[in-house]
Amino acid sequence: MLPVLVGIPLLLIKFNTAKKIITIFQGFMVAASVLNFLYIKENGEVIQNVANWPNYIGVALRADLLAGSMVMLTTIIFMSMILFNTKKDFSDNMFLFLFTALEGLIIGIFLSNDLFNIFVLIEVATVIISILIMYKRDSRSIYDGILYLMINVVAMAFFLFGVGMVYKTVGVIDLYGLKEKIALLSGPESMILPYTFMITAISLKAALMPLFSWLPKAHGTPSAPSIISAVLSGLYVKNGIYLFIRIQDVFASQIDTSAMFIYMGLLTAVIGFLLAVVQDDIKLILAYSTVSQIGLIMMAVNLGDERAYWGGLYHVFNHAVFKSTLFLSAGVIVDHYKTRDACKIRGVYDQMPVISIVTIFAILGIIGAPFFNGSVSKYLISFGLTEFIGELGILIVNLGTVTIFVRFTEIFFGKSDLKKPSVDIYSTGVIVFLGILCFLGGIFGQVIISFLFNVSFDVEFASYIQKTASFIATLFLGYGLYYGFIKKINIAKFLQKHELTFNGVCTTIAIFFIFTLAYVRITH
Amino acid sequence: MEFINGENISIVLFFVGVYGLIARRNIVKSIISLGILQVAIILYFISANSEAGIVPPIGDLSSAAAVADPLPQALMITDIVIGMGVTAASLTMFIHMYHRYGSTNWLKVKRKRMK
Numbered sequence: 163m164l165p166v167l168v169g170i171p172l173l174l175i176k177f178n179t180a181k182k183i184i185t186i187f188q189g190f191m192v193a194a195s196v197l198n199f200l201y202i203k204e205n206g207e208v209i210q211n212v213a214n215w216p217n218y219i220g221v222a223l224r225a226d227l228l229a230g231s232m233v234m235l236t237t238i239i240f241m242s243m244i245l246f247n248t249k250k251d252f253s254d255n256m257f258l259f260l261f262t263a264l265e266g267l268i269i270g271i272f273l274s275n276d277l278f279n280i281f282v283l284i285e286v287a288t289v290i291i292s293i294l295i296m297y298k299r300d301s302r303s304i305y306d307g308i309l310y311l312m313i314n315v316v317a318m319a320f321f322l323f324g325v326g327m328v329y330k331t332v333g334v335i336d337l338y339g340l341k342e343k344i345a346l347l348s349g350p351e352s353m354i355l356p357y358t359f360m361i362t363a364i365s366l367k368a369a370l371m372p373l374f375s376w377l378p379k380a381h382g383t384p385s386a387p388s389i390i391s392a393v394l395s396g397l398y399v400k401n402g403i404y405l406f407i408r409i410q411d412v413f414a415s416q417i418d419t420s421a422m423f424i425y426m427g428l429l430t431a432v433i434g435f436l437l438a439v440v441q442d443d444i445k446l447i448l449a450y451s452t453v454s455q456i457g458l459i460m461m462a463v464n465l466g467d468e469r470a471y472w473g474g475l476y477h478v479f480n481h482a483v484f485k486s487t488l489f490l491s492a493g494v495i496v497d498h499y500k501t502r503d504a505c506k507i508r509g510v511y512d513q514m515p516v517i518s519i520v521t522i523f524a525i526l527g528i529i530g531a532p533f534f535n536g537s538v539s540k541y542l543i544s545f546g547l548t549e550f551i552g553e554l555g556i557l558i559v560n561l562g563t564v565t566i567f568v569r570f571t572e573i574f575f576g577k578s579d580l581k582k583p584s585v586d587i588y589s590t591g592v593i594v595f596l597g598i599l600c601f602l603g604g605i606f607g608q609v610i611i612s613f614l615f616n617v618s619f620d621v622e623f624a625s626y627i628q629k630t631a632s633f634i635a636t637l638f639l640g641y642g643l644y645y646g647f648i649k650k651i652n653i654a655k656f657l658q659k660h661e662l663t664f665n666g667v668c669t670t671i672a673i674f675f676i677f678t679l680a681y682v683r684i685t686h
Numbered sequence: 687m688e689f690i691n692g693e694n695i696s697i698v699l700f701f702v703g704v705y706g707l708i709a710r711r712n713i714v715k716s717i718i719s720l721g722i723l724q725v726a727i728i729l730y731f732i733s734a735n736s737e738a739g740i741v742p743p744i745g746d747l748s749s750a751a752a753v754a755d756p757l758p759q760a761l762m763i764t765d766i767v768i769g770m771g772v773t774a775a776s777l778t779m780f781i782h783m784y785h786r787y788g789s790t791n792w793l794k795v796k797r798k799r800m801k
């Protein structure tokens with residue numbers, strides 16, 4: 163709540179003082195969330211009932227270890243974003259207000275413990291985000307904005323319908339209460355329909371196949387300020403995954419669909435990187451790569467192996483860090499070069515060496531280079547895949563990710579005729595900070611995991627070496643694949659042309675719903 | 687006649703709304719279908735556990751046999767407000783888009799956007 167309350171009076175204050183107050187306030191939020199997290203580690207979960215209603219009846223805020231760590235991630239990233247934006251000229255009071263309101267909402271979604279609260283917060287966040295992604299007033303993005311708004315509202319309508327059915331049968335909508343009551347039900351029949359409604363909605367928020375087409379538009383739209391794309395890719399889709407974990411947990415005693423979601427995750431990851439390689443616009447490349455990574459995380463979380471599960475969650479954190487770095491640096495590059503076309507941008511290393519190096523850090527992180535954070539999480543995820551399809555799948559996904567970034571790194575080489583840009587200390591500083599976090603997250607991976615999640619794993623040295631070898635092999639393969647194969651074939655134009663209209667998206671929502679319903683019916 | 691009660695009508699309305707979203711290419715009709723979806727959900731919540739002859743949960747309740755459940759009614763007030771906000775936002779964006787692209791057809795707007 164605090165971020166929203168502070169944001170409102172700031173509308174009235176003069177602009178310069180407002181910026182300083184927000185920065186200080188943001189630091190305060192970071193400190194508060196870290197303290198909160200440490201408190202939870204000591205004392206177990208914290209449940210705070212709003213207005214002191216007894217448990218399960220009123221609205222409760224719950225902060226367990228997972229939620230607490232997510233909140234910490236949120237505040238740190240928002241802090242970085244606000245620092246990044248200090249010199250930008252479009253961030254007036256209204257923007258800061260909306261941005262801090264968004265932060266309050268995202269934290270609220272992580273902390274809330276009952277379904278209706280989640281619904282309200284997501285709806286408000288949807289409206290705020292659609293305003294924010296159109297903030298720079300590029301007229302092309304009005305289409306993206308309205309598409310984002312309407313698709314998400316439709317998804318939330320499905321969600322609310324599911325909540326209504328659950329309420330009718332069980333009588334509580336608090337997550338803990340639901341879990342207890344559902345375990346008491348005699349069979350899953352009455353829960354099949356509401357589960358399907360809710361999972362369809364959450365799959366859309368988490369951008370699974372085939373419901374992800376809103377994501378590249380929202381994240382890569384021309385008028386979205388880079389910090390908004392970074393926050394969306396880094397945090398908001400993680401909200402979707404977080405809710406997915408919670409809802410699966412609530413219904414776990416009756417309905418178990420992990421097998422289906424493993425395949426959905428794999429499919430998402432593959433299609434994500436296929437579409438990413440053929441894009442021209444650097445922000446769209448990053449957005450589709452987000453889809454691909456979400457597929458990977460979805461696979462990891464559903465595998466059932468404990469190491470894979472925590473590997474997937476750690477990958478959530480890693481992905482937030484490196485995607486933010488990439489989006490921020492992409493924003494800086496686009497501002498300087500005045501174009502977003504990856505074929506035209508060349509010579510970034512020449513012009514902006516510091517940012518290039520940090521971006522390379524982030525890229526190494528996302529493709530899982532040894533010593534960077536991506537490798538720790540991917541290493542843990544690979545433990546869960548015992549059957550051949552799984553191993554092959556993850557190899558293909560890694561290959562795809564490498565190929566995407568081979569394309570991305572083309573922008574570094576060559577020369578460009580623009581003059582050197584002026585160095586904006588805030589933006590560069592923030593990007594460097596996040597890039598270094600990528601590196602630290604790799605070296606200290608085990609320490610961080612045990613700190614955040616209270617579980618510890620040993621990374622065996624021998625298999626790490628083996629991973630390094632396979633990584634280098636993948637790197638070469640990806641390089642060869644991209645230059646030898648994809649550049650020659652002109653699939654790019656073909657794949658770029660096919661976009662779903664709004665009606666198409668609603669049709670896919672309906673098809674996904676029916677498919678899930680059939681699947682759950684058949685397996686239960 | 688027991689089939690015609692609030693719940694079943696709301697389910698029918700919900701699917702009417704979904705059909706409108708899928709099958710109609712006019713943007714204003716899509717926004718109207720969104721409104722239909724939201725109304726269907728509100729109706730479902732309120733009529734979910736109700737029988738004939740229940741009274742509103744306000745005032746002197748000692749003489750009443752069955753009282754309506756107040757929780758969904760409170761939740762639905764919030765939802766009506768949210769629905770209003772979302773409809774207002776989407777209509778504003780639609781007006782903007784109409785001035786920019788000159789068409790109220792999703793396909794035409796998409797084509798113009800993708801050029």
